[in-house]
Amino acid sequence: MVAIYLLVTTVALFAISNMISGLVESFLVTQRTETQSEETMRLALELAPKLDASDAEELYSLIVARAQTMGGRILVLDRDAVVRADSTSYYNGYEMPYREVRDVLIAGKQSSYGFHKISRTNEEEGNTWPRTEQTVWAVYYAVPITSEGVYVGAVLFSTLVQDVEDSVTEIIAKITIAFSAVAVAMAGLSFALSSVVTKPIIELTNAIRRMGKQGGGVRVEVKGTDEMAELGHAFNRMSEQIEAHDRVRDEFVSNASHELKTPLATMKLLSESILYEENPNPELMREFFQDVNHEVDRLSRVISDLLRLVQIDETEREMQSAPVQLDNIARRVIERLKPLAEQKGITLCSALQETTVMGEAMRLEQAATNLIENAIKYTDNGSVTVIVSICGEEALLSVKDTGIGIPEEAQEHLFERFYRVDKARSRGTGGTGLGLAIAERVITLHGGHIEVKSKLGEGSTFTVHLPLLQPKPAEKGEPQ
Secondary structure: OHHHHHHHHHHHHHHHHHHHHHHHHHHHHHHHHHHHHHHHHHHHHHHHHHHHHHHHHHHHHHHHHHHHHHOEEEEEEEEEEEEEOOOOOOOOOEEEEEEEHHHOOOOOOOOOOEEEEEEEEEOOOOOOOOOEEEEEEEEEEEEEEEEEEEEEEEEEEEEEEOHHHHHHHHHHHHHHHHHHHHHHHHHHHHHHHHHHHHHHHHHHHHHHHHHHHHHHOOOOOOOOOHHHHHHHHHHHHHHHHHHHHHHHHHHHHHHHHHHHHHHHHHHHHHHHHHHHHOOOHHHOOOOOOOOHHHHHHHHHHHHHHHHHHHHHHHHHHHHEEEEEHHHHHHOOOOOOHHHHHHHHHEEEEEEOOOOOEEEEEHHHHHHHHHHHHHHHHHOOOOOEEEEEEEOOOOOEEEEEEEOOOHHHHHHOOOOOOOOOOOOOHHHHHOOOOOOHHHHHHHHHOOOOOOEEEOOOOOEEEEEEEEOOOOOOOOOOOOOO
């Protein structure tokens, strides 16, 4: 990344350098050509009477003086582009075939100029090679000489613009040095900053590797408030969640093992008692077998609830939702559990308002069964009331009992797997400690939650909150 940034920066700097040098060169050359074009035009006006007078000596003296003043070379041409006078007395009598001359004598332009590369001999005293040839840039200006509106010749002024090129070259050199220094400074700064940026990434990568080997318990030190800090916080939160998940899993395995081992140990003890009895009493054997049957039933319920929890977790994404009448579900559960309530002498009441939700009827029925069955099991006398109602945009299923109640400190643990408020009473009623966990999981999958209100000795109320199915708005033209 640093190399790419440096490459982009270097290219950008050199592009800016070229653009600046181009603008400077264009400005200096334009300014120079405009000034010298005006001077050449004034010279042409001054030479017009001298050319008509055919006074070669006076004409030569004038162009020599002007050549020194203007800093170049002046040639006076006649109508046929033949040199009449040369400030250096070199091209006298020669024809000048330059484009600029043709532009003014043939094409009739008011002025013309162009750039030419010429070879110049450079003599410097003290050099090993005193005469050296070098190619330099020159500009040729051509302006017509007129007399009474008639072209009688032209003036050709040539001068070097190499000083402009040299100035631009010097500017480019200075800009290049400055930009190179900036690039070097940026390179050093970039590598320094890259180490600062990559250090937390390396630490995070190492932490992820450690987590892959040892699981949870890995944290990274977070500094600052930038994006890397956010990433570090996210990693720490993920590590905490993994630890919590592992802790819940270990507790679940431990509790499940205990729940499965207890009835197995009881059955082993009972079976050994029968096995080692020489003359077993039939009544005693019958009692033992009833106990074994009870433990088998309890073991079967634990396994069934465990399988149901696994099925709920595995099929979470495969849930097929459809409109479900919550009041009908509650009615079916009440009818099925009414014999259990009558057996305990409990009144099972209901107030069911027609209510529709989205979900799976079978799962919602399982959750309602667990809640109502729990209420009956933990109520020794009195009543259990089931209410289905609508509150705003929610459907409510309330199960209220007049049972033993739940201590306040135990209420926050009610939906944990295998949690029991009174373990002795739960085993006596055949509870597995998974019913409320299953109910809470089902309701959560349906986008709802369960609320608990209880007071010790006065009973409990479990209220299920589910999103109410909203009717679709009527299309245009359809009856409301």
